[in-house]
Every structure is written in structure tokens, then in C-alpha cells.
Amino acid sequence: MDDMFKPSRRAFLRGGAAIAAGSVAGSVAAQEADPLITELQDWASYTGAGVDETPYGLPIRFESDVVRRNVEWLTASPISSINFTPIHALDGTITPQGCAFERHHSGAIELSKQDYRLMINGLVDRPLVFTYDDLERFPRENHVYFCECAANTGMEWAGAQLNGVQFTHGMIHNMEYAGVPLRVLLQEAGLDAAGDLSDKWVYVEGADASSNGRSIPMEKALDDVLVAFKANGEALRMEHGYPVRLVVPGWEGNMWVKWLRRIEVTDAAVESREETSKYTDVYADGTARKWTWVMDAKSVITSPSPQMPIRHGKGPLVISGLAWSGHGRITRVDVSKDGGITWETARLGKQLDTKALTRFYLDTEWDGSPMLLQSRAMDETGYVQPTKDQLREKRGENSVYHNNCIQTWYVNAEGIAENVEVS
Amino acid sequence: AHEGAFGLGRPALPEEIAAWDVDVLPDGRGLPEGSGDVSTGEEVFAEKCAACHGDFAEGVDNWPVLAGGFGTLADEDPVKTVGSYWPYLTTVWDYVHRSMPFGEAGTLSADETYAIVAYILYSNDLVDDEFELNQDNLATFEMPNRDGFVIDDRPQREYAEWRTEPCMENCKDSVEITKRATFLDVTPDHGGDS
Numbered sequence: 001m002d003d004m005f006k007p008s009r010r011a012f013l014r015g016g017a018a019i020a021a022g023s024v025a026g027s028v029a030a031q032e033a034d035p036l037i038t039e040l041q042d043w044a045s046y047t048g049a050g051v052d053e054t055p056y057g058l059p060i061r062f063e064s065d066v067v068r069r070n071v072e073w074l075t076a077s078p079i080s081s082i083n084f085t086p087i088h089a090l091d092g093t094i095t096p097q098g099c100a101f102e103r104h105h106s107g108a109i110e111l112s113k114q115d116y117r118l119m120i121n122g123l124v125d126r127p128l129v130f131t132y133d134d135l136e137r138f139p140r141e142n143h144v145y146f147c148e149c150a151a152n153t154g155m156e157w158a159g160a161q162l163n164g165v166q167f168t169h170g171m172i173h174n175m176e177y178a179g180v181p182l183r184v185l186l187q188e189a190g191l192d193a194a195g196d197l198s199d200k201w202v203y204v205e206g207a208d209a210s211s212n213g214r215s216i217p218m219e220k221a222l223d224d225v226l227v228a229f230k231a232n233g234e235a236l237r238m239e240h241g242y243p244v245r246l247v248v249p250g251w252e253g254n255m256w257v258k259w260l261r262r263i264e265v266t267d268a269a270v271e272s273r274e275e276t277s278k279y280t281d282v283y284a285d286g287t288a289r290k291w292t293w294v295m296d297a298k299s300v301i302t303s304p305s306p307q308m309p310i311r312h313g314k315g316p317l318v319i320s321g322l323a324w325s326g327h328g329r330i331t332r333v334d335v336s337k338d339g340g341i342t343w344e345t346a347r348l349g350k351q352l353d354t355k356a357l358t359r360f361y362l363d364t365e366w367d368g369s370p371m372l373l374q375s376r377a378m379d380e381t382g383y384v385q386p387t388k389d390q391l392r393e394k395r396g397e398n399s400v401y402h403n404n405c406i407q408t409w410y411v412n413a414e415g416i417a418e419n420v421e422v423s
Numbered sequence: 424a425h426e427g428a429f430g431l432g433r434p435a436l437p438e439e440i441a442a443w444d445v446d447v448l449p450d451g452r453g454l455p456e457g458s459g460d461v462s463t464g465e466e467v468f469a470e471k472c473a474a475c476h477g478d479f480a481e482g483v484d485n486w487p488v489l490a491g492g493f494g495t496l497a498d499e500d501p502v503k504t505v506g507s508y509w510p511y512l513t514t515v516w517d518y519v520h521r522s523m524p525f526g527e528a529g530t531l532s533a534d535e536t537y538a539i540v541a542y543i544l545y546s547n548d549l550v551d552d553e554f555e556l557n558q559d560n561l562a563t564f565e566m567p568n569r570d571g572f573v574i575d576d577r578p579q580r581e582y583a584e585w586r587t588e589p590c591m592e593n594c595k596d597s598v599e600i601t602k603r604a605t606f607l608d609v610t611p612d613h614g615g616d617s
Contacts, residue, residue: 071611076475076485080525106528119435119443126425127435134431163604167611188427203446209528211521213446262443271449271511273518277503280572286496288508290572306604334589339598343591372598382586394581398501410600419604423597 058098065089068099069166074155079107080210082149084170087300087322088307092349093144093174093357097237100173103149103253105210108239111259116207116243118185118227122264123200125190132243135229138180138188143226143249144353146324148172148295150252150279153403156388160419165305168407168419172324174357177247179228182221185263194265197222203270204246207261214255215269216248220293224249224355227260250326250355251293252401254279284396297385298404299323299333299360299377310366310415317366319346323358325379332378333360339372339408339422340387346375371411372422388421447517451562454516458557459538461545467535468542471524480505480546490546493567506547510572512564516540537561 059066068083075081085101102108113132121127149171155161162168186202194200202221205213216225226247229236236242241258248255254274269275269291281289301321304310310317323330329351334343349359360375377385388405410420425434447453459467469478475486482488492502501507505515520536522528531539541556549567556564604610 069611071609073609076487077525106522106525119439120432121435121440121444126427127440128425128427128432129435129439130432137431138429159607160602160604161607161609163610188429188431190427205446209522209526213521264444264446266448268448268450270446270517271514272446273514273522276511276514276572277505277509277518282496282501282503284497286501286571288496288572289575289577292575292577294575294577296577306610334591341592341594341598343589343594372600376589378589381582383582384585384587384589386581386585390585397499410603420600421602423599423601 059096063089066099068101071162071167080105082151082171084166085173086166086307087170087172087302088165088305090302091320091359093322093352093359094232095173095175095357097173097175097232097234097240100175100237100240101149101171102239103171104208104239104258105212106208109208109259110238111207111242113243116261118244118260119262120185120189120264121262122203122266123191123194124186124265125193126188128189130185132229135180135227135244138184140178140180141226142176142178143224143247144174144176144356145247145249146172146174146295146355146357147247147253147256148298148324148326150254150292150295150401152253153298153405153407154400156405156419157392157397157399157403160421163419164307165300165302165407166307169300169322171253172322172357174324175231176233176352177226177228178230179226179244179247182225182227182246182263183223185227186221186265189265191265194218194267199267201266201269203262203264203266203272204255204257204260205262206241206257207259212254212257212274213270213272214257214274215266215272216255218265220248220251250295250328252279252295255293279401281395281399281401284398292402295324295326296402296404297323297325297327297330297377297379297383299330299375299385300407301335301373301375301409304373304411304415304417305409306417306419309417310411313415314366314368317364319362319364319373321346321360321375323348323360323375323377324356325377325381325383326355327383328380329354330358330377331380333358334376334378335360335362336374336376337364337371340374340406343376368413370413371409372420373409373411373417374406376406445517445521447513447520449511449513449562451513451558454513454558454561455533456558457533457537458555459534459536459541460555461538461541461550461552463534464538464540464542464545467538471527471531471535472539475525480543489543493547496568496571504547505543506549506567508568508571510566510569512540512544512566513562515543516561 066089070083116132118130152171200218205211246257346360346362480489492504492507
């Protein structure tokens with residue numbers, strides 16, 4: 001290992017001094033010359049790591065807070081549970097796979113490509129079994145899509161509960177997938193036996209113990225659903241369904257079946273546990289909605305936010321966030337600094353695909369006074385992201401799922417942000 | 424090779440389909456032959472299920488409650504159980520048979536599954552202690568909340584109203600903070616600003 005990477009007393013002391021100086025020098029003209037500039041630094045003199053040091057790298061240690069986190073009290077067991085993407089610290093739209101959230105119902109399983117099998121059966125002309133290698137021989141497509149858990153923001157229905165955008169909005173990731181359209185695999189098995197497809201379904205299930213079976217109407221199955229095996233350029237991570245998962249653009253994450261092992265064409269929905277007991281949404285009167293598949297337009301400011309306070313004082317401030325819609329493209333995001341009295345239209349970052357995360361920025365000036373920050377997304381259908389009160393008026397507080405309300409952060413004069421609700 | 428466009432994959436054999444295609448539809452298709460009564464179910468449940476779900480399916484600690492909760496769906500905190508919420512008994516059979524017990528899924532025989540489901544019905548006071556469940560009477564069993572579900576009605580209830588040009592200025596007279604997450608203080612320490 002190279003000398004530079006051994007912590008030395010000299011380097012430690014200098015580093016400490018640099019942090020103290022930096023926190024002042026950030027906004028004020030330097031009173032004395034900056035030793036980080038005037039003194040020769042180790043990294044400008046000694047050598048760094050060789051190319052043989054890290055065959056597959058992890059982020060630099062200074063970014064160790066940019067990790068998935070879980071909330072123990074949310075579930076009975078970490079095996080059937082959720083963790084959260086650190087969206088407060090990310091930028092752009094692509095989620096690094098290593099910190100992209102996980103949701104399992106019986107843990108993340110290890111399934112090799114050699115052991116992998118995919119069956120298509122039911123109302124098809126030829127029930128088939130594919131190996132992993134078979135799948136890679138079908139024509140492939142690339143798409144960027146968000147996967148949002150139906151329960152994202154679900155803990156916030158009754159009030160402001162978790163103090164961080166990672167926890168309130170982090171059951172989401174956005175990746176570039178490579179895979180085969182489900183349509184192509186269904187055609188390989190043949191749909192003549194199914195007859196009129198308008199009333200047909202596909203039931204999809206995983207290889208894990210929970211199976212996570214869900215019913216998808218044939219119209220969606222033949223539209224844009226992907227059987228994916230690569231994400232962000234490489235194989236799926238184990239926890240994201242290696243070697244094969246379903247990608248169901250715009251629809252609730254539960255339907256993105258991981259470790260996909262079987263696709264069955266049926267003449268009715270199976271009404272499995274994951275579409276009756278779970279992923280159904282109770283109204284205030286006790287009736288419930290089922291088959292609430294699409295994730296509606298939603299947005300959130302990721303910085304400033306409770307985990308990303310303003311540290312630089314008054315002056316230029318970048319308000320940054322994410323917007324997305326299961327109905328298509330985001331066309332506009334408005335930002336309010338006064339709790340929704342006045343709105344400014346933000347600048348959208350590059351849009352990679354429809355039904356994908358979109359970055360927005362509002363480049364503004366902070367005068368040091370408290371703010372009530374909100375963002376409001378609009379999609380190409382003209383749908384405007386509602387407030388939590390608007391949602392509660394329609395649905396009550398026991399929906400559990402599909403909370404796409406406008407989020408408010410209270411930023412105080414010190415720049416500290418807090419999750420709040422406003423009138 | 425087969426007649427598909429690419430000739431990829433190979434025909435699935437009947438015994439392979441039988442091994443994996445075990446889902447059960449609401450009309451009962453997919454149920455295997457078999458039966459189980461409440462008293463057998465009580466024994467199997469005590470051995471394989473009660474450690475998490477309680478002797479009477481009432482739930483232990485944070486584990487799911489399978490019984491009770493009738494009439495609570497419109498309450499502030501609804502108790503959604505097999506009895507109070509699930510629309511179809513076929514789903515119970517299918518899920519128990521495929522995915523339970525947690526950590527030892529797929530180990531229950533058809534008869535054991537019928538017996539467990541019969542006992543869950545008994546725990547919900549939906550059958551008496553003599554009741555026997557089998558492939559012929561399961562799908563016709565009417566669950567209390569069978570008609571409690573509507574198909575996603577957002578297009579009618581919400582989209583029509585919310586696809587309008589939003590207000591940009593003077594949208595309300597004043598704003599007050601009504602709820603604060605820091606009052607609850609339930610966020611893990613490592614989640615906040617360090």
C-alpha cells in the first residue's frame with residue numbers, strides 16, 4: 001500500500017486545521033493564505049493507489065453516510081422489510097445500485113444463472129422453460145424507469161413522522177435496464193390459445209419463498225413490461241432480483257417481481273395475497289380500492305432537507321429535488337418557499353425516459369429567513385401533484401399506500417430543516 | 424426447437440408445471456384434493472404457526488394478527504385480518520401453502536393446509552369446531568369482506584379534478600405549521616444531520 005494512504009499525525013493535524021479554516025473561508029474573503037494552497041499537500045507529492053488495488057470499487061470513505069438505512073420499528077422482521085435509498089445525498093437521476101433501496105418479503109436470495117429457470121405456462125400455445133442463457137438470445141431493449149414502493153411516504157399519512165427525505169421518500173430507485181420485452185417472451189410461447197386477450201391476465205411470481213405473486217392485465221404485459229437482467233450497465237444486484245426481474249414501468253414496486261421464475265397466462269386475476277391483504281388501499285368508510293397499479297405524479301425537495309441542512313449561510317442556494325410520474329413524463333415542477341402561497345417554476349434536468357425520475361433545480365438566493373419549502377410536480381396528462389389534505393379528503397388516512405402528497409420542509413434561520421405539515 | 428419465432432427455450436413438462444404452478448384462483452381452480460378439520464388444524468397451527476401468530480391467531484408481538492378486527496375497517500386504526508379484511512378464502516389457502524411458515528415455506532401438505540385454514544376460520548368465529556374444509560367447499564365459502572373492494576377509481580374520483588392549471592400567486596392567506604416530525608422523535612439517530 002502506498003504511503004499516502006497511511007494516516008499520519010502530520011496529515012491529521014493539517015486536515016483538522018483545513019476543515020476549521022474552510023468553514024469560515026466558505027463565505028468570507030480569506031484573511032490569511034490558505035495552507036491547503038500554499039503548503040505542498042501529500043497527495044500532490046506522494047503517489048496514489050495503483051490500478052491493481054481495487055478490481056471493483058466502493059465509494060471513497062468520506063461518503064460513508066451515503067448508504068441504505070432501515071427503520072427497525074416499521075416491521076416485525078428485517079427479512080420481510082424495507083430499507084431506504086439515501087436520496088438526500090444523490091444528484092441527477094440514476095440511483096447507484098449499491099445504495100438503491102431493498103424490499104423483500106422473505107429475504108434477498110442467492111440464485112445463480114446456472115440454477116435459474118423461467119417458465120411460461122397457462123393459456124399459451126407452447127408452455128416453455130427458459131434458461132438464463134436463452135433469455136440473453138432474445139432481442140433486447142434499454143429503458144430508464146423509476147421503481148417506487150407502493151408504501152413510499154406511507155408512514156406520513158396521519159402526520160409528519162420521519163425526519164429525513166431518505167425515510168419519507170427513499171423507497172425508490174431509478175435505473176437503466178437492459179432486458180427483453182415480456183411481449184416477446186409471450187409471443188414465443190404463443191397467445192393463440194388465449195383467444196381474446198382483452199380479458200386475459202398474466203400472473204407473475206418469484207423464485208423466493210414469499211413468491212410475491214401478482215396479476216397483471218394483458219394490455220400492460222404486452223405494452224412496456226420488461227424482463228430485465230442488467231441494471232445501470234451490470235447484472236442486477238442479488239437484492240434486486242439477480243439474475244432476472246420484472247420491470248413494470250410506472251406501476252407500484254411490488255409488481256416488479258424479483259428472481260422471476262414463472263409467468264402464467266390466465267383468464268382471471270389470481271387475487272393473490274399481495275393484491276388482496278396487501279397493496280389494497282382502505283378508504284375512510286372501510287371499503288378498499290384494489291388494483292391501484294399506477295404511481296401518480298410526485299416530487300420532493302432532496303436538498304435542503306432534514307438530512308441536508310443549509311451550512312453555507314445566506315446567498316446563492318440551490319434547491320434541488322426529484323419528480324416522477326407513472327403516467328408519463330414530468331412537464332413542470334413548481335417550488336414554493338412560503339408554504340404554498342407563492343410558487344416559482346423550477347428548471348428541469350435532463351429527462352432520460354418516460355416514467356423515470358426527473359431532476360429539478362431552483363437556483364435562488366436565501367436571505368436567511370425561515371422558509372417552508374414545497375415542490376409540486378405536473379405530468380404530461382396535466383395532473384398536478386396534490387396536497388396531503390387533498391388526498392386525505394378523498395381517501396382518509398388509512399390508505400397505507402400511494403401517498404404522493406406535496407412534502408413541506410421547514411427551514412429555520414440557522415438553515416436546519418424539519419419535516420412538517422402546514423395548514 | 425419449437426414453433427416460436429426464435430425457437431428458444433424448450434417445452435415445459437407436465438410434472439414441471441405441476442411443481443411450480445400451484446396458485447389458486449378465487450373460483451377454486453388450482454386447489455388439490457384434500458381436506459382438514461378445525462381440531463386437526465388446531466394441532467398443526469400450535470406446532471407450526473402459533474410461535475408468531477399466537478395460539479388463537481391473535482398475533483405475537485409485531486407479527487401479523489390473523490383473526491378478529493371485525494367492524495374496524497372504518498376506524499382510526501383498522502385491524503385488517505383474514506376474517507375482517509381478506510375477500511377470498513382461496514388466497515389464504517394459496518398463501519399459506521406456498522409461503523408459510525415463514526422460514527420454512529413450501530413444507531405444508533395439502534391436508535395440513537386445509538386444516539390450518541379451517542382453524543383460521545374457527546379463530547375468526549366464522550365456523551364451529553366441527554367444521555371440515557376441503558377442495559369442494561373452500562371456494563364457495565363467503566368471506567365477510569368479500570364485497571369490500573372496488574377497482575381503482577382514481578380516474579373518476581381524483582384525476583378529473585386534479586388536472587387543472589394550479590395557482591401560482593396569493594394561493595392562500597396565511598400558512599401555519601400544524602404538525603412536526605421532531606415532536607414524535609421516531610427517526611433513527613443516524614438518519615438526521617450528523
